[in-house]
Amino acid sequence: MKVFSTIADFREARSQIKDRVGFVPTMGYLHEGHLALVRWARGDCDAVAVSIFVNPTQFGPNDDFARYPRDADRDLGLLAKEGVDLVFMPRGEEMYPPGFSSWVEVGRLTERLEGAFRPAHFRGVATVVTKLFNIVQPTRAYFGQKDAQQAAVIKRMVRDLNMNLDIVVVPTGREGDGLAISSRNIYLDSEERRAALCLWNSLRRAEDLWSKGERDAETIRQKMISFIQQEPKAKIDYVSIADPETLEELIEVKPPALILLAVWIGKTRLIDALLLGGNLSESAL
């Protein structure tokens, strides 16, 4: 496994590979969810590239950029064990040198949900992902379904700007009790860890209602909200039942429909998502 911190060195190594390259962009502090993406890439492609970069431009001024967890040595150990070929681990100035002023903006899709609560978040995501795609030149890139809006934004961007790669959305990795695996779970104390289960349990409730024939989106949404509100440590940012491609709110639940939610557990903001009917990777491509 080769590790590079400069764009020029990475490009040089990348240019030696003529076969299919699978790419997993990460912010490091890797967990089983990331490793699942790496394994999908491994299975699909001839070589696997992973980036580790805590991207400052996708954090707002009140977000957790400074305290976002980092552990490069551990990350590299995990990636080596998975047989990753290339790792790109740039410093901030390598990605955003002085004078940097170009941005990729994905409209509409980015204005709702996460975009409404985190202004400029998706601009930062779309821009850094564009940069990474141009540096890594992957055949396929892998994203987790947990960040469902991010996956929809990336797909929209790739299609609109004719980027020459495929986007694969991989099902969310979960703990034994169903909590979506996330780097931010480390912020939770044991009481919050228990409370955090309300996200997954509310999604299961929604799926249950849907499978029993409920088709009114507002009914499902309200039942999810009531359920989460029973947890005193939880504070809801949003619960949404939306078209998986446009993220427009649905009135009638027709599959595939995407349920997305963001909930504060104490001082930690968690998100999760579930697709009702259909495979996200196929449905939204």
Next chain:
Amino acid sequence: MKVFSTIADFREARSQIKDRVGFVPTMGYLHEGHLALVRWARGDCDAVAVSIFVNPTQFGPNDDFARYPRDADRDLGLLAKEGVDLVFMPRGEEMYPPGFSSWVEVGRLTERLEGAFRPAHFRGVATVVTKLFNIVQPTRAYFGQKDAQQAAVIKRMVRDLNMNLDIVVVPTGREGDGLAISSRNIYLDSEERRAALCLWNSLRRAEDLWSKGERDAETIRQKMISFIQQEPKAKIDYVSIADPETLEELIEVKPPALILLAVWIGKTRLIDALLLGGNLSESAL
């Protein structure tokens, strides 16, 4: 020479070419200026690709999109004669299908000069050029020095977003009397054609002052303005003496300095530019 109207067909043909591809994006109605870019590409690369697309998103509501001149048959004849390999000539819907909503924005640089007079113009340019680069996958792309701010914007974007190609800026093609060759020159009647020379002649005056030792940008600018104002058919949008990379207005003229101007001649808006000292292609890369 092969001509393609769909992205998929163009990509298929492009994927057969393993050597260096030079790319000249155009809005058609080709003139000697475009052909000069094609010849540079021919000299540098193994294969040459040209796009012909009058990009609606870079025209404002009051711009000349509808009346912009078009002549595809003549264009294809000219390109065939130059030994062009691939031509990409998409329809509007191929480039901007329903739901399109991703944009590339280049900050600061795009706010002044043309950007101030034509809001959203450079957003349209940056976006379509990004799309074309992703479709054509060129080794090098060629732009004219006449559109000096456009060249600076494209360079900034390529650098910021780590696009994997070189940008080459080619000196402005001129008529025998010095008028910059432009598709819009066709709008000029004979009296306006004569009047239009004031752009080039004001640039020559500026160069003359500079070569005689004048270093105060405001003095040169004012003399250019007075000169152009002697032409009753001319109405100035701007005269700028700026850093070629940032396009920030200069106080003291130190080479390389870029003089840019936009002037209405009757109902036709013309632009021109001249670099004082140094080669634009090298200086701004």
